[in-house]
Amino acid sequence: MLEKKENIRNFSIIAHIDHGKSTLADRLLELTESVAKRDMQQQLLDNMDIEKERGITIKARAVRLDYKAKDGQNYALNLIDTPGHVDFNYEVSRSLAACEGAVLIVDATQGVEAQTLANTYLALDHDLELVPVINKIDLPAADPERVAADVEEIIGLDCSEAAKISAKTGENVGEVLEQIVKCVPCPEGDDDAPFKALVFDSVYDNYKGVIVYVRVLDGTLKPGETMKMMATGAQFTVVEVGHMRAMTLESTNELKAGEVGYITASIKTVVEARVGDTVTKLENEALEPLPGYKKVNPMVFCGLYPADGADYEALKEALEKLQLNDASLSFEPETSGALGFGFRCGFLGLLHLEIIQERLEREYDLDLVSTVPSVIYKVHLSDGTVVDIDNPTNYPDPAVIDFVEEPMTEAHIYSPPDYVGAIMDLCQDRRGIFKNMDYISADRVDIHYILPLNEIIYDFFDVLKSRTRGYASFDYELTEYQRSSLVKLDVLLNGDLIDALSYIIHSEKAYTRARKIAEKLKEHIPRQMFEIPVQIAIGGKVIARETIKAMRKDVLAKCYGGDITRKKKLLEKQKEGKKRMRQFGTVEVPQEAFMAILKLDGQD
Amino acid sequence: MSEFVSNEAKRRIVDTVYFGGGTPSVLEGAQIKAVLDALRGEFTVSDTAEITVECNPSSDDFEDFIICCKKAGVNRISLGMQSAVDNERRKLGRRADREKIKQRVEFIKSVGINNISLDVMIGVPEQTMESLDSTLSFVLSLDVPHISAYILKIEEGTPFYKLLDKLSLADEDTVSDMYLHMCRMLENAGFVHYEISNFSKPMFESIHNTKYWEDREYLGFGPAAHSFYDKKRFYFDRDTDKFINGEKAVFDSIGGDAEEYFMLRLRLKKGVSLREMKEKFSFEPDGIFYKSIDRFVRAELCCFDGDVLTLTDKGMLLSNAIITTLI
Numbered sequence: 001m002l003e004k005k006e007n008i009r010n011f012s013i014i015a016h017i018d019h020g021k022s023t024l025a026d027r028l029l030e031l032t033e034s035v036a037k038r039d040m041q042q043q044l045l046d047n048m049d050i051e052k053e054r055g056i057t058i059k060a061r062a063v064r065l066d067y068k069a070k071d072g073q074n075y076a077l078n079l080i081d082t083p084g085h086v087d088f089n090y091e092v093s094r095s096l097a098a099c100e101g102a103v104l105i106v107d108a109t110q111g112v113e114a115q116t117l118a119n120t121y122l123a124l125d126h127d128l129e130l131v132p133v134i135n136k137i138d139l140p141a142a143d144p145e146r147v148a149a150d151v152e153e154i155i156g157l158d159c160s161e162a163a164k165i166s167a168k169t170g171e172n173v174g175e176v177l178e179q180i181v182k183c184v185p186c187p188e189g190d191d192d193a194p195f196k197a198l199v200f201d202s203v204y205d206n207y208k209g210v211i212v213y214v215r216v217l218d219g220t221l222k223p224g225e226t227m228k229m230m231a232t233g234a235q236f237t238v239v240e241v242g243h244m245r246a247m248t249l250e251s252t253n254e255l256k257a258g259e260v261g262y263i264t265a266s267i268k269t270v271v272e273a274r275v276g277d278t279v280t281k282l283e284n285e286a287l288e289p290l291p292g293y294k295k296v297n298p299m300v301f302c303g304l305y306p307a308d309g310a311d312y313e314a315l316k317e318a319l320e321k322l323q324l325n326d327a328s329l330s331f332e333p334e335t336s337g338a339l340g341f342g343f344r345c346g347f348l349g350l351l352h353l354e355i356i357q358e359r360l361e362r363e364y365d366l367d368l369v370s371t372v373p374s375v376i377y378k379v380h381l382s383d384g385t386v387v388d389i390d391n392p393t394n395y396p397d398p399a400v401i402d403f404v405e406e407p408m409t410e411a412h413i414y415s416p417p418d419y420v421g422a423i424m425d426l427c428q429d430r431r432g433i434f435k436n437m438d439y440i441s442a443d444r445v446d447i448h449y450i451l452p453l454n455e456i457i458y459d460f461f462d463v464l465k466s467r468t469r470g471y472a473s474f475d476y477e478l479t480e481y482q483r484s485s486l487v488k489l490d491v492l493l494n495g496d497l498i499d500a501l502s503y504i505i506h507s508e509k510a511y512t513r514a515r516k517i518a519e520k521l522k523e524h525i526p527r528q529m530f531e532i533p534v535q536i537a538i539g540g541k542v543i544a545r546e547t548i549k550a551m552r553k554d555v556l557a558k559c560y561g562g563d564i565t566r567k568k569k570l571l572e573k574q575k576e577g578k579k580r581m582r583q584f585g586t587v588e589v590p591q592e593a594f595m596a597i598l599k600l601d602g603q604d
Numbered sequence: 605m606s607e608f609v610s611n612e613a614k615r616r617i618v619d620t621v622y623f624g625g626g627t628p629s630v631l632e633g634a635q636i637k638a639v640l641d642a643l644r645g646e647f648t649v650s651d652t653a654e655i656t657v658e659c660n661p662s663s664d665d666f667e668d669f670i671i672c673c674k675k676a677g678v679n680r681i682s683l684g685m686q687s688a689v690d691n692e693r694r695k696l697g698r699r700a701d702r703e704k705i706k707q708r709v710e711f712i713k714s715v716g717i718n719n720i721s722l723d724v725m726i727g728v729p730e731q732t733m734e735s736l737d738s739t740l741s742f743v744l745s746l747d748v749p750h751i752s753a754y755i756l757k758i759e760e761g762t763p764f765y766k767l768l769d770k771l772s773l774a775d776e777d778t779v780s781d782m783y784l785h786m787c788r789m790l791e792n793a794g795f796v797h798y799e800i801s802n803f804s805k806p807m808f809e810s811i812h813n814t815k816y817w818e819d820r821e822y823l824g825f826g827p828a829a830h831s832f833y834d835k836k837r838f839y840f841d842r843d844t845d846k847f848i849n850g851e852k853a854v855f856d857s858i859g860g861d862a863e864e865y866f867m868l869r870l871r872l873k874k875g876v877s878l879r880e881m882k883e884k885f886s887f888e889p890d891g892i893f894y895k896s897i898d899r900f901v902r903a904e905l906c907c908f909d910g911d912v913l914t915l916t917d918k919g920m921l922l923s924n925a926i927i928t929t930l931i
Contacts, residue, residue, distance in 0.1 A: 527776075529925055530903065552780035554924040557754040557801045562816050562830040565837050565856045568864060575928045 003191070005258035009184045010078045010215065011131075012095055014123055015105035016113035016473065020135040023167040024105060024176070025081060031173060032065040032077070034246040062201065062213055062260055064243045064250075069181045076243075077180060078260035080200060080215075082119075088348065089477075090296045091201070093122055094276045097292060098200045098215030098260065101129040101184030103176065104157070108134045108142035108164070111150045112444065114414040114473030120155055131179050132159050138166035154440050189257025194286040195219030195227075197255070197263075197279040202270045204324035210267035213244070214279055215260050217290065222254045226282040227265060230289040234272045235282060236265035270327045296328045298346025299407070299478065300353055300457050301374050301390040303334060303500065304360070305342030307367035307591075312341045318364035319343060322356060329356060336393070338500040338584050339369055344391055350457050369582065369591060371500045375453045378405040378481055392502035395488040398539050405481040407453040410435075413464065415472035417445050422467040430455035431506060453478065454504070489514055491521070492535040492542075496585045501597060514544035517597055524593035527551035532587050608831070608838050608853060609823065618649045620812035624658040624682065625828065633665075633672020640676050654719075654811040656680040661708045662699040670712055680719040680810075681712050682752070688742035689735045692728050702742065709746045719808060721750035726786065727779040728756050729771040736782050737789075744793050749808035753786055754801050755779060780921055787917040798873045800920045817868045819860060835860045862887045867927050875907075875914030896929050 015021040028034075065077040082095040096102065102123045106116060123130060132151055134144045148159040163175040197214035205211050221227065221241055228235045242251035243261050255261045267273050275296075278289035306315045319331045330346035347353040353373060360366045377389045380402045389395055411432075413423055417439070424434070427449045435448040451460075456476065464472050487510050491501040505513055514536035521534045525548055532548040556567055581588040621643065623636065631639075636657060643649055655678045663669065670681070683705070687693050690701050700708070712720055722743055726736065743751060756773075758764045764771065774782065787797055795803040799817060802810065815822055824831045828842035837856040840847050862885035869876040881887035897913065900906040905919035905926060915923060 529900075529905070529922060529929075549777075551776075551922065551925065553755070553776050553783070553921045555755065555800060555921050556924060557757060562822055562824060562832065563839070564816065564830075564832065564859060564864060564868065568857070568867065571867060571924060571928055574924060578928060 003188065003257075005187045005189065005256075007073060008076050008078065008187055008258050009101065009180055010080065010099045010187055010258075010260055011101045011103060011180055011184050012080045012082050012099050012123075012128075013103045013105060014082060014096075014116075014119035015135075016107070016110075016115040016119075019105050019107040019110070019113070019116070020167045021081075021105055024103070024133070024135065024165075024173070025079060027167050027170055027173045028065060028077075028079065028177065029063065029246050030170075031177060032067045034063065034065050062244050063246050064260065067177055067181070070178060071181075075181055076259075077177070080260065088352070089122075090294065090348075091275055092119065093126070093292065094198065094200045096123055096126045096128060097290075098198050099126070099128055099184075100187055101131060101180065103131045103133055103180065104151075104155075105133050105135050106147055106151055108136045108144045108147050109139050111147045112154050112414075112440070114412060114475045117154070117414070117440075117446075118412075118475045120157075129184050130155075130157055131176070131183050132157050132162040133176055133179075134159075134162055134164045135167050137164050138169050138171065150441055150444075154444075187258035189216065190218045191220055191257045193218035193257075194284045195221050195279070195281040196286045196290065197221070198290050199229075199273055199275055199277045199279060201275060202267075202273045202327075204270055205264075208240070208264040208266075210264070210270050210273050210324075211249070212263045212265075212267065212273045212279065213260075214255070214263060216255050216257050218257050218286075219281070219284075220254045220256050221263065221279075221281065227263065228280050228282050228285065229273060230278040230280055230286070231274065231293050231295075232272060232277065234267075236267055238263055238265050240264045269324055271323075274327050296348060298328065298330050298348060299375060299453065300347045300349055301344060301376070302347075302353060303336060303339065303342050303371035303391070304331075304345050304357070305336065305339040305369045305371075305500075307369050309340045311366055314364065315343065315360070315366055315368075318360050318366060319345070321364075322359060326356075328352070334391070336371070336500050337496075338498045339371070339582065342369075346390070350461070369500075369594065371594075372503055372597065373457050374504060375407050375457060377486065377504060380404065389504075392488055392504050393499045395502070395504060398487070403483055404486045406484045406486060408479050408482045409451050409453050409456065409476040410479050411449045411451045411456070411474065411476040413447045413449070413472055413474050414440070415445055415447065415468055416443050419468040419472060420445055420447065423447055423464065423472060426460075426463060426467060427451060430460065450479070451476070452482075452484065452506075487538050489517065490537045491517060492533075492537060493521070493525075493584055493587045493589070494530075494532050495535075496587075498584055498589075501594070503597075510538060511543055514538075518544040518546040520596045521593055522546040522548050524596045525587070525589055528586075528588060530586065608836055608855070609833050613823070613833065614647055616648065618643070618647045619653050620815065621649065621653060621655045622812045623656065623678075625826075627658070627660050627663075627684075630663075633669045633676070636669075636673055636678065637676035640678075654680055656682055656721075656810070656812060658682045658684065659708075660684055660698075661705050666708060667711055670715055670717070674715045674717060679717060680721070681717055682721040682723065682750075683708065683712075684723045685743075686723055686725045687728055687731070687735075688739040689731070692730050692735065692739075695729045696725070706746065709748060719750070720748040721752055721810065722746070722748050724751060724753045724786075726753060726755045726782050727774055729773055731774060731782070733778070733782060733785065736786065740786060740789050744789075749805040750810065751790060751795065751803045752801055753783075753790075753803065755783060783921055784917055796873065797917065797920075800871045800915075800923060814872075817871050819865050819868050830856070832859050861885070863931050866931050870913070870915060870923060870927060871920075873914060875912050877912045879911050893930060900926060 013021050013024060062080045065079060067075045067077050069075055080095045080098055082092045104120060134147055136142055137144050144164045148162055151157055152159050163172055163179055165172040196217045196219060199212055199214055201213040203211045223238050223240055225238050226235055227238050240251050241255045241261055241263050242249055249262060276293040280286040306312055323329050328348050331343040334344040335341055360368060374390055374392060379387050379389050379396055381400050382402045415423055430451055432449040432451045435450060438446045440446050461474055464474055485507040486504055487507045489503040489505055489510060491498045518534050518536050527549055528551055531550045534546040535542045536544040581590045657673050657678050659681055661683055685705055686696050686698055688702050724739060758768060790803045791797060794805060796806060797803050798809050821833050823833060827840055827844045827847040830839040835858055837859040838853045839856055840853050841851055862881060866876055897906060897908050901908055904916055905922055907914045919926060
């Protein structure tokens with residue numbers, strides 16, 4: 001029988017980046033005494049260093065807060081944190097599906113931004129009750145009244161009751177808790193129905209194996225029972241169930257309908273308990289899985305190589321460890337003539353790529369060389385077969401290609417009207433197709449473009465930010481594959497193909513790009529002892545060339561009165577510098593040269 | 605520096621003395637004599653020792669100073685001329701003009717010191733191929749037996765470095781051409797290019813400086829003076845007061861290894877003998893070493909007879925890159 005679980009509230013916090021989501025979460029933990037003051041470190045929910053630095057939440061975390069409301073009753077408030085970036089949209093949608101309501105934070109100085117809207121629509125798609133909160137009222141530039149009016153106008157959300165708070169100082173934060181109790185509906189569920197729980201996150205733990213975070217819809221689950229993942233069919237004996245506390249996991253006898261909790265069952269990798277999957281019990285199995293499961297596929301690919309070939313095994317181990325915790329990271333070994341042994345890695349998007357790269361470098365102390373990121377192209381060959389190409393190296397000979405398709409996105413850019421010109425120039429330059437433009441308020445424009453994914457994967461966001469002084473925000477969604485005129489550019493140094501620098505590009509841009517690549521390489525590859533021809537080719541045809549002249553002078557003229565040590569040190573330094581370069585045949589290429597080509601777009 | 609040098613050193617024969625680094629001619633002529641007397645008291649200085657003093661041709665009491673030096677036993681003068689083109693010299697902060705330098709050289713010869721070295725700089729601000737040519741013709745007309753020619757290197761932290769953008773400096777290719785032009789010109793005039801930056805008439809090589817390049821021992825006294833003795837390299841702090849107050853020498857590094865030997869010996873025209881490297885350091889070159897040498901020989905940067913490796917003039921310009929490739 002469906003019953004109301006009156007004293008439970010399941011909610012998320014949604015916001016645009018930097019609008020104070022993590023700070024509010026911290027205050028809620030503090031207010032409900034979920035964390036002792038002395039243990040309070042800023043932004044507790046974000047565990048990873050990178051998250052703290054970038055001020056974004058990468059993976060969802062959940063926590064149960066005990067709250068005694070003004071009505072005298074005790075409530076269990078389950079806060080399900082959501083990742084704040086488009087790369088993790090699917091994870092966001094699963095987290096939201098586990099809730100009945102969401103706190104929508106809007107910055108009192110900035111108002112509605114791209115992700116405010118994107119996340120609001122996502123929340124509305126899941127029929128969530130929205131609790132608006134205006135944050136940062138302590139800032140001098142805060143204009144809570146105007147922002148509240150903005151939210152009413154743009155989102156159509158009644159803000160008359162909206163809490164106006166400062167998560168930073170703690171002002172009025174208590175009001176948020178009251179509103180959650182009052183506005184967010186309590187969950188409903190049937191404890192006697194077949195067990196059904198939604199996986200909204202899973203985390204690998206060295207001791208317990210995978211910890212599966214779930215929202216129970218119906219039924220109950222106890223340790224010792226056999227659970228089954230409905231999408232993968234995998235079965236496990238439940239070892240432990242319980243609730244998430246801020247600092248620990250608190251085991252309980254059972255999980256019941258309406259609750260948010262965790263399950264451990266000696267599961268070895270997160271791939272076996274994917275986000276979005278439905279957990280049921282082997283006995284009394286649910287008939288239908290919960291809707292919305294999909295296996296998220298990587299969209300952006302690049303080669304990652306250890307700068308020092310000896311680190312190959314270490315890189316492999318590090319990737320394996322990261323994958324334990326990240327079902328959307330894929331990798332497989334690949335070999336590059338230029339870079340040696342490495343891995344072709346797949347990511348949800350650029351941020352995901354950057355995060356993984358940074359974690360490999362920081363947490364695993366690896367020095368990496370990465371290749372130009374690529375998307376998946378669908379190459380239709382003249383014999384009728386279609387191949388998916390995510391690595392320019394594998395791009396077929398143009399002679400056997402019938403046509404090629406590339407992935408497209410629908411992009412929305414939100415900006416003050418002053419920058420519309422600059423943004424349109426940028427989108428036009430990136431082969432964007434203008435759809436429409438809406439004034440969502442007097443000082444906010446929504447510019448809607450169709451953009452090829454390969455034009456935005458590298459530095460689009462950075463360039464957008466710099467051309468709009470940081471005011472524009474950006475959100476995109478993949479749509480469909482579209483036929484496109486693409487070619488592969490090859491780079492040859494001293495006649496040798498440098499496979500790691502190959503580049504797939506629209507044919508109209510090929511010549512300009514080829515010339516720029518050649519110039520950049522000439523600029524960034526230092527003169528060496530022999531002349532080096534730089535050639536950029538399509539198929540066998542060279543379309544741009546430069547020559548790096550042979551170095552003429554590299555000498556210490558004087559011995560400084562017998563100070564030989566200094567001389568030795570200078571030569572040592574020079575030798576160290578050489579080690580940091582990549583050797584391609586007889587040519588030494590510094591890492592900066594790779595970076596310069598990756599960043600090419602940002603500079604025009 | 606007694607912590608680095610044993611009493612045994614005093615019984616060794618000192619065959620060169622060099623007053624240099626900075627401007628020794630700020631000393632009174634009498635002080636040169638005092639220093640030499642002190643050295644002779646402590647060490648055994650050979651009667652035929654090469655005794656060099658570096659002089660600035662602009663100094664006012666130049667002639668008295670030279671006379672004192674001669675009396676004290678100095679037999680070699682190194683003159684910091686840098687350029688014979690007056691506006692280039694002024695940019696380098698040198699006052700004496702071309703005519704003055706000529707007088708100075710003639711005066712040194714007149715007191716009986718014929719072993720004279722002139723410093724020339726390549727790549728100085730405003731310098732062109734033509735102006736270098738003019739400097740070299742002037743130097744040759746002075747008929748001195750030794751020329752040091754340094755390529756200007758502007759280092760971080762120097763006043764020049766701050767002005768880098770405003771200075772009119774020749775580019776790498778032009779400076780390289782200047783160097784090669786100079787090598788040709790001096791070799792045609794009978795000079796031997798015996799070290800990367802040094803040219804001399806036969807038998808007039810600097811005996812003192814050659815010790816550095818042959819990785820031999822020397823002791824340095826004074827602020828910022830460097831020593832090499834018993835495999836140890838050490839030096840005095842650059843602060844003059846500290847030196848006067850008896851501050852101890854500072855250990856720098858262990859010297860005399862194969863790499864150092866290779867890097868220094870390759871600076872000399874006579875080059876480095878691989879057989880000698882093998883005997884002294886059991887140095888065993890590998891296949892890559894020979895392959896690199898082969899490439900350098902084909903590019904006319906090195907000469908190799910199976911044992912002795914030497915640099916050509918073109919190779920000397922690239923000596924750092926060659927050394928770091930080989931060892």
